[in-house]
Amino acid sequence: MNESESDIKWQTLERHDRRVVGVLVEKAKTTPDNYPLTLNSLLNGANQKSNRYPQMQLDEEHVFDALERLRKLGAVAEVQGDGRAPKFRHLLYDWLGVDKFELAVMAELLLRGAQTIGELRGRAARMEPIAGISELRPILDSLNGKGLLLYLTPPGRGCIVTHSLYQEQELEKLRAEHGNVHVEAPAPTAKPPTPSVASNTAPTDNNEIALLRAEVAALRKELKEMIWKIRVDVDELQSHVGMERD
Structure with missing residues (x-):
């Protein structure tokens, strides 16, 4: 690792905490004029239907409790305003030890979880310019x-x-969903010595199987999101039609 253990401030977070701090980062980058955020703005951001997976239905108590935990960890701070509702800001640049591009990527992962690097590039680019893979x-x-x-x-x-x-326990479940394939880092870019045909057959097959499993898992996730969005659109349309009839 690039940092000594004594320099590391971050630690694992509960799922509500990840959603709340992810929203703070996202809004700081995409709507800076409305940042820092009030409790109500955070609640709306945590429950919004776009750019979130899974969808959540948090209440004010959930968000408040998450903020309290994050404050104790040093990841979030309350901002003293002008006497109105208190506001909150993230401290993740220091807490995670990242730059603005790294934070944009982390925010997308916190808000949507595991995803392909192609999906991640497109989504993180709405917060910071990342032209390509x-x-x-x-x-x-x-x-x-x-x-x-x-x-x-x-x-x-x-x-x-x-x-x-x-x-x-969440990470173990996530790894199981992706075929129990765990890779610590990308393969080296240097070209290795050419192996014999016989010795290379099994690893190639294993890699192909792992990649196919990954693609299937990604497609399943996208399908679930599409079905959920269709249901939401249908509910909103039915509600709108009902209002017109009334």
Whole structure:
């Protein structure tokens, strides 16, 4: 790792805490004029239907409790305002030890969980300019070196990554969903010596199987999101039609 253990401030977080602090980072980058956030703004951001997975239905108590835990950990601070509702801001640059590009990537992973690097690049680019996969890879390598990012599948087409702020039982479940494939870091870029055909057959097959599993898992996740969004749209349409009839 690039940092000594004594320099590391971050630790694993509960799922509500991850959602709340992820919202703080997202809103700081995408709507800076409305940042820091009130408790109500945080609640709306945590429960919003876009750019979130899984969907949550938190209440004020959930968000308040999450803020209290995050404050004790040094990840969030309350801002003294002008006498109105208190506001909150994140301290993740220092808490995680990251730059603005790394934080954008971490925010997307906190808000949506495991995803392919292609999905991650497109989503993180709404917060910081990341032109392509070639620009994303050094960011991922840096986060991996800091222990903040995990490769759930071997690097390559359909590679899936996630953050390492999960609770241990959550991480075990996540690894199981992706075929129990766990990769600490990308494969070296240097070309290795050419092996014999016989010795190379089994590893190639294993890699292909792992990549296929990763692609299937990613497609299943996207399908679940699409079904959920369709249901939401239908509910909203039915509600709108009912109001017009009344």
